[in-house]
Amino acid sequence: MSSPTTFRDIKTDIMRRIASGEWAPGSRLPNELDLAQKFGAARATVNRAMRELVDDGIVERKRKAGTHVRSVPLRQIRLHIPVVRAEIEEQGADYRYALLHSNIGRPPDWLRARLSLRPQDEVRHLTCIHFADGNPYQLEDRWINLTATPLAREADFSQSGPSEWLIRQVPFSDVEVSFSATAADTEQAENIGCGKGDPLFRIERQTSWQHQPITFVRLIYQRGYRLTSRY
Amino acid sequence: MSSPTTFRDIKTDIMRRIASGEWAPGSRLPNELDLAQKFGAARATVNRAMRELVDDGIVERKRKAGTHVRSVPLRQIRLHIPVVRAEIEEQGADYRYALLHSNIGRPPDWLRARLSLRPQDEVRHLTCIHFADGNPYQLEDRWINLTATPLAREADFSQSGPSEWLIRQVPFSDVEVSFSATAADTEQAENIGCGKGDPLFRIERQTSWQHQPITFVRLIYQRGYRLTSRY
DNA sequence: CAGTGGTCTAGACCACAGC
DNA sequence: CTGTGGTCTAGACCACTGA
Numbered sequence A, B: 001m002s003s004p005t006t007f008r009d010i011k012t013d014i015m016r017r018i019a020s021g022e023w024a025p026g027s028r029l030p031n032e033l034d035l036a037q038k039f040g041a042a043r044a045t046v047n048r049a050m051r052e053l054v055d056d057g058i059v060e061r062k063r064k065a066g067t068h069v070r071s072v073p074l075r076q077i078r079l080h081i082p083v084v085r086a087e088i089e090e091q092g093a094d095y096r097y098a099l100l101h102s103n104i105g106r107p108p109d110w111l112r113a114r115l116s117l118r119p120q121d122e123v124r125h126l127t128c129i130h131f132a133d134g135n136p137y138q139l140e141d142r143w144i145n146l147t148a149t150p151l152a153r154e155a156d157f158s159q160s161g162p163s164e165w166l167i168r169q170v171p172f173s174d175v176e177v178s179f180s181a182t183a184a185d186t187e188q189a190e191n192i193g194c195g196k197g198d199p200l201f202r203i204e205r206q207t208s209w210q211h212q213p214i215t216f217v218r219l220i221y222q223r224g225y226r227l228t229s230r231y
Numbered sequence C: 001c002a003g004t005g006g007t008c009t010a011g012a013c014c015a016c017a018g019c
Numbered sequence D: 001c002t003g004t005g006g007t008c009t010a011g012a013c014c015a016c017t018g019a
Helices: A007-020 A032-039 A043-055 A084-090 A109-115 A162-169 A186-192 B007-020 B032-039 B043-055 B084-090 B109-115 B162-169 B186-192
Strands: A059-062 A066-069 A076-080 A095-105 A123-132 A135-145 A174-183 A199-209 A212-221 A226-230 B059-062 B066-069 B076-080 B095-105 B123-132 B135-145 B174-183 B199-209 B212-221 B226-230
Touching (some): A007 A043, A043 A059, A109 A135, A109 A199, A174 B174, A199 A226, B043 B059, B084 B095, B084 B135, B109 B135, B109 B199, B109 B212, B199 B226
Antiparallel strands (some): A059 A066, A123 A135, A135 A212, A174 A199, A199 A212, A226 B174, B059 B066, B095 B123, B135 B212
């Protein structure tokens, strides 16, 4: 008697059949009960395999309609956005942080629109630099909604960055992130040590939690930075 | 009699306790059996909730050691890298494609090193433009390993791009992707219609399948492009 | 060695949505 | 209306790994 069929076996076999063309894009797979009999497994085991295939963007499922191979496989990656301190220390470099500027006030219009802030909301605005081995690595331009996180009004960001503080205050959040390229303006060029107009990699991220806007941040990386991921 | 506790209920409750500080970062959660009793659910239900929490980067689990709240929550996103045709058409714009250049030969050294190609391997090199409403949207610089995908030697890429062809030939793959900013060189500036030295968003992606290198591609986007995602 | 998570089974009820 | 996936249960065996 051989060991029982695992959900991994089933997943692999189904992927093989899809790759081989036996189950073409758009075609319908047998239902769970039939597959369970075919593989000699319980329906729950087949179900787990199928859920992972959905998760991987390989098939789509609908009640009654059944399971279909996606006609265009969904190209998706799991991107880990590193916390800058950890990223630098993992490279074996020395991490240092500096707060350039901090103030509290009414948000500018573009920010109010972007975060859907109300007229009475105040924000704390911070600009910081993160260094690796003494060289500028990342500029952080951070806005925190004080209505959502009132403790940020008095928090001390002179020794460590607002990211690390926020992640403790708000462990989960809904996030919208965007990646782009930008040209260094005069101030950025000076702070990060590159020429004016040099291409810099930029991440913008706004987070909210339970429909309340928390923070917006713009991260500018040193010249030549790459954000890399495998999947 | 109320309806049974769902894995979602359990997940939500655990997240609430973590957010409230009841289960602090680094602390150990009760084991599955205890949680199952506490929630009045089967162990399998608790297990599913916990597996999702692992997946979301909120907890870590090890046999015997138990389940611990991650001390630094893992910031990860699910990034959907759009197929350029779909991306353009979803914006309601007209998609057009042009092949600029195609040839077959030995790979340059940097590519051989990057993809771990063997001395006898040949590659097909293609450069293409993707247009949105007549404007250059993306430049594609594509290298295909002909040993892995011999059909690419004769394939016709004059009407549609190699991405769409490859995705049909190789539905799954292991991928390494990187995002960065680059300055437009003379040729890129001309092709994409921007100034030389302008900052451009770049994606580089190399894919393999079953330890065999398939392709390397460098995508350069029009000025001002943003890759955006929610999670 | 023993506690913990990893997984499978067989059966059940249910919700949704195509037919 | 009925087929299909979505989920829960109770129980079992096993594999890893920390104490």
